[in-house]
Amino acid sequence: MKNLRYTCFLVFLFFSVISLAQTHTAKRGVVTCPISNGYYEYLPQGYWDNPNEKFPVIIFVPGVGELGNGTTDLDRVLAHGPANQIAAGQFPASFTVNGQNFKFIVITPQFTQGPWTGHFNTFLDYILSHYKIDINRVYLSGFSLGGGTCWSYVGEKPEYASRIAAVVPIAGAWAPNSAYCQNIASSGLPVLAMHNSVDNTVPTWYTNSWVDGINTAPQPPAIPAKKLIYPLTGHVCVWSFDLNLNSNGQWDFPAKNVYEWMLLYQRNLAILPVTYTRFQVTKQSGKANLLWSTAQETNNRGFYIQRSSDAINWQNIAYVNSLGNNGGDYSFTDEQPLAGKNYYRLLQNETDNQLRYSDTRMIEFSNKVQLTVYTNPVTDILTIHSNTQLQNARVSIYNMSGQLVKQQVISGSAIIPVSISGLSAGAYIAHIYNEAVNEKLKFVKP
Secondary structure, X not given: OHHHHHHHHHHHHHHHHHHHHHXXXXXXEEEEEOOEEEEEEEOOOOOOOOOOOOEEEEEEEOOHHHOOOOOOOHHHHHHOHHHHHHHOOOOOOOEEEOOEEEOOEEEEEEEOOOOOHHHHHHHHHHHHHHOOEEEEEEEEEEEOHHHHHHHHHHHHOHHHHOOOOEEEEEOOOOOOOHHHHHHHHHHOOOEEEEEEEEOOOOOHHHHHHHHHHHHOOOOOOOOOOEEEEEEEEOOOOOOOOOOOHHHHOOOOOOOOOHHHHHHOOOOOOOOOOEXXXXXXXXXXXXXXXXXXXXXEEOOEEEEEEEEEOOOOOOEEEEEEEOOOOOOEXXXXXXXXXXXXXXXXXXXXXXXXXXXXXXXXXXXXXXOOOOEEEEOOOOOOEEEEEEXXXXXXXXXXXXXXXXXXXXXXXXXXXXXXXXXXXXXXXXXXXXXXXXXXXXXXXXXXEO
C-alpha cells in the first residue's frame, strides 16, 4: 500500500511538472494592434531565472475559424498548431539542435479579421518589446488564413522578411505573386511550406507555385525553399507539427520536426543602438504625455515623435534631441491629441542615417468635447453648453491680467451653470479641463 501511494505521488509529481512546463496564459483584452485584442502566451521553464537570457519565439497565426474578439472568443486559437500541443501537454520543454539546447516562447494571436501586413508588423513590434526574445530567432508559421499572412508579410517587403528567421506557411490562403516571391528569395529567408495533396478549400497549387516561384526568382535564394505535400485529402494539416515526421517516410530534411528545422536557421541582426528602459503614454487634462527612458545610446542624434490614428499612416509631430551616449529620461506632451485612438512611436535619428522604430503605444481620447458659452455678455450665471458628459471638470476663471479669480469643479452635460456673481465687470477667460477636455472660453461681464 505504501509503495502504491509512493507510485501515485510520483505520477502526480510528473504530471504537475509537465503542467507547469506547458501552462498557457490567456492574455484576454490585451490590445497589440488595431485588429487584435488578445493572444495566448507560452513561456518556457526558466524564463524568469536570468534577466539577460533571450529565447527563440514562434508566432503561429491561426485560420479564419479562429478569428474573434480576443476575450470570450480567445480559446478558439487552441484548435491548431503549437497552441494545440501545449494545451494537450504534448509540447516538449526543450529542443536540442547542433548540440545546443533551446526553449521556445510561443505566441498565438487572435485577430478580429484577416491581418493586413502593417497590422501584423505592429503586432510583432509589441511582442518583441514585451518579451525576452532573441531577435535573430523569430519564427513565423500559420494555417490557412494564417498561412496566407505568412506569405503576405514576408513577401510584401524585404525589411519585413528580414525580421523573420524562418517561415512555415501551412495551406496558406494567399495567391502566389511573382513580386512577393522575388522579395522572399532576395531576403535569404528559409521557407518550408506544407499542404495536403488534395485540398478543396485552399488549392495545393498555391503552395507549389510559391515554392517554385521563390526558387526560380531572378535572384534565387541561397537556401532553396522547401515544401512538404502529404498524400491526404482535406484542408486541415493535422500532421504538420508531429514531433517525428520521419515516421511515415515523408520527411527527408535534417531535423525530426518543424521545430528543429526552424532552429537550424537564425538571422544576424545587430543589437539596436538605443536601449529603452521604459516608454509610456498617459492622459492628463486632455493631453497625451509621453515618457521614455534609455539606458544607453550609440550614434543617436535624437527622436522623432510619430503619431497615427490607425497604426498604419504616421506623421512626425515633434523632435527631441538625444541626451548623449549615457541616455536619460525624456518627455513630450501632445497638446492636441486626436479624437479616438492615438498611436505613438519613436523614430530614432542615427548618425549613420539609419532609422529605427520603438515599439508602439496606444491611448484613446473620447470624441472631442465642444464647449460654448450661452449668451455673452454674461450677468451672474456663466452657462456652459457641452455636447457630451463632463465628469469632475475643473473650471478656472482668469481676468485679463492672468490672475485666477475663481475655481469650481463641474459635472453634467448640455447646460452647466457656474455662478460668477462675485466678479466685477470686465473680460475673463474660463479654462475648463479634465482628462477628456482642455478648453478655454472667453466671456464678458458687463
